Amino acid sequence: MVRKSVFLFLTALALWMAGPLSGSAADSLMLATTTSTDNTGLMDILAPELKKDTGIELKWTAIGTGKALEMGKNCDVDVLLVHAPAAEKKYVADGFGKDRTQVMYNDFVIIGPENDPAGLKDSSVLEAIRKLGAGKAAFVSRGDNSGTNKKEIFLWKEAGLAVPDKEKWYVQTGQGMIATINVATEKGGYTMTDRGTFIKFADNHAGNPPLRVWVENDPALFNQYSIIAVNPANCKNVQYELTRKFTDWMTSKKIQNLIGNFKLLNKKLYIPNAR
Amino acid sequence: MDYILSGLIHAFELLFQGDPETYSAVKTTVLASSLSVGASMVIGAPLGFCLGYAHFPGRRLIRVIVDTLLSLPTVVIGLLCYAFMSHRGPLGGLELLFTIPGMAIGQTILGLPIVVAMTATAVENLDYRLKQTLLTLGTDPRQLLLTSLWEARFALALAGAAAYGRIVSEVGISMMVGGNIKWHTRTITTAIALETGKGQFAMGIALGLILITLALLVNLAMSGLKRLSGQ
Numbered sequence A: 001m002v003r004k005s006v007f008l009f010l011t012a013l014a015l016w017m018a019g020p021l022s023g024s025a026a027d028s029l030m031l032a033t034t035t036s037t038d039n040t041g042l043m044d045i046l047a048p049e050l051k052k053d054t055g056i057e058l059k060w061t062a063i064g065t066g067k068a069l070e071m072g073k074n075c076d077v078d079v080l081l082v083h084a085p086a087a088e089k090k091y092v093a094d095g096f097g098k099d100r101t102q103v104m105y106n107d108f109v110i111i112g113p114e115n116d117p118a119g120l121k122d123s124s125v126l127e128a129i130r131k132l133g134a135g136k137a138a139f140v141s142r143g144d145n146s147g148t149n150k151k152e153i154f155l156w157k158e159a160g161l162a163v164p165d166k167e168k169w170y171v172q173t174g175q176g177m178i179a180t181i182n183v184a185t186e187k188g189g190y191t192m193t194d195r196g197t198f199i200k201f202a203d204n205h206a207g208n209p210p211l212r213v214w215v216e217n218d219p220a221l222f223n224q225y226s227i228i229a230v231n232p233a234n235c236k237n238v239q240y241e242l243t244r245k246f247t248d249w250m251t252s253k254k255i256q257n258l259i260g261n262f263k264l265l266n267k268k269l270y271i272p273n274a275r
Numbered sequence B: 001m002d003y004i005l006s007g008l009i010h011a012f013e014l015l016f017q018g019d020p021e022t023y024s025a026v027k028t029t030v031l032a033s034s035l036s037v038g039a040s041m042v043i044g045a046p047l048g049f050c051l052g053y054a055h056f057p058g059r060r061l062i063r064v065i066v067d068t069l070l071s072l073p074t075v076v077i078g079l080l081c082y083a084f085m086s087h088r089g090p091l092g093g094l095e096l097l098f099t100i101p102g103m104a105i106g107q108t109i110l111g112l113p114i115v116v117a118m119t120a121t122a123v124e125n126l127d128y129r130l131k132q133t134l135l136t137l138g139t140d141p142r143q144l145l146l147t148s149l150w151e152a153r154f155a156l157a158l159a160g161a162a163a164y165g166r167i168v169s170e171v172g173i174s175m176m177v178g179g180n181i182k183w184h185t186r187t188i189t190t191a192i193a194l195e196t197g198k199g200q201f202a203m204g205i206a207l208g209l210i211l212i213t214l215a216l217l218v219n220l221a222m223s224g225l226k227r228l229s230g231q
Helices: A002-021 A037-039 A043-052 A065-073 A085-093 A125-133 A146-160 A177-187 A197-205 A240-250 A252-261 B002-018 B020-053 B061-069 B074-085 B100-124 B128-136 B143-153 B153-168 B172-178 B188-197 B201-228
Strands: A025-032 A056-061 A079-082 A097-113 A140-142 A170-173 A190-192 A211-215 A224-231
Touching: A002 A140, A002 A224, A002 B074, A025 A065, A025 A240, A037 A043, A037 A056, A037 A177, A037 A197, A043 A056, A043 A252, A056 A240, A065 A079, A065 A085, A065 A146, A079 A240, A079 B074, A085 A097, A085 A146, A085 A224, A097 A125, A097 A177, A097 A197, A097 A240, A097 A252, A125 A146, A140 A177, A146 A190, A177 A190, A177 A211, A177 B188, A190 A197, A190 B188, A224 A240, A240 A252, A252 B153, B002 B201, B020 B061, B020 B100, B020 B172, B020 B188, B020 B201, B061 B100, B074 B172, B100 B143, B100 B153, B100 B172, B128 B143, B143 B153, B153 B201, B172 B188, B188 B201
Parallel strands: A025 A056, A025 A079, A140 A170, A140 A190
Antiparallel strands: A079 A224, A097 A190, A097 A211, A097 A224
């Protein structure tokens, strides 16, 4: 009796588990993306739509742009959705990527506590960066070579400052965007984030986030997201045809509208701009 | 304080309403860890037997190495597996990266030293007259192995349970080798890391509860086995 039930249990378990193992279903595309597109929930909306429209099963791993580019170099993914234009152009020029296609944009914002200890109110971006560089309040950096981190490093240089590293007020988390914002909240400090993730953060706090936007609407803070196919000339195993399909789909009118209508707290997180 | 409580409540909602994301992570965890515990036992038990039974030069050195491997950090295993399984690595052609079997291989490396060390200790502690008796009865080496392992069966089961506990709770290997891919390689632990990163504490707490329940079951089984073996 006991044996029989153990046997039945094991058989049921095996059947239940057999699914995922034999799961190399027809067309699956491996995407490396930034933490922001995943953290905000955009990928959760796109993936089922893609499956419905094209039959392609999208698998994505959410890491920073720097690591995503690296995974493409290693041929471990088929396609990238990233946001560091300068690094991307070099990547394509070096032959690792192909067909860089703009998909959508938003902008970066510098956020901080309500009492604004560093006095960023009404500053331009570069003024704000210089004030932050004085070290009166904590600044929390991604510190992970992600697109946001690359932009932040660019801004330090643009402001004519050395990029901080060991300074007491400079905190490098090495984590995703919302995790980093949470650290800034705990430390009562500032951080830079893309607007989409900030809206998601505000949504997590039911529209009443503990940090607010102090610096925004500056051309230097523009944040472009693009698709890059991993170059099949460099990686024989990648699914270039599926990537082309995926890119066409992402830039189609229907999906561009879908991205444009993706809202939290009634605010757009990304603005489509495929050409 | 509020969000901890609301997290707990939400956790039970997720569990009892059969949230597909939660159950997908549970399934991946159970699958990957069962595969790796199975492999650790099949490979580790005979190796542990040899180490505990045979006397050969360098045996003590190997014991020290195995005991050292017990504290191999999961992130190091994850990194090594990633390097080997990447398409630029020697095993790239096997398409193991971002798959459950790939994760299971990494976790097997984690569980193996536990099984080897505990089996070796168990076999060392077997009554030495067993070996004499078996040899007198004219057993061949295969029977010797199987009979000795059978005599040490409770200790072996404990080794498996210990390995399971370590494997089911690791996050480094699953994250690096599996890639935390939703519906595919997202385990309970990588999901907790992700949900916390997203600021979704409720989901994290729900998954944490399941993991604790799994650990509880394993430990109940362990104590049951201990009682069976009369220790």
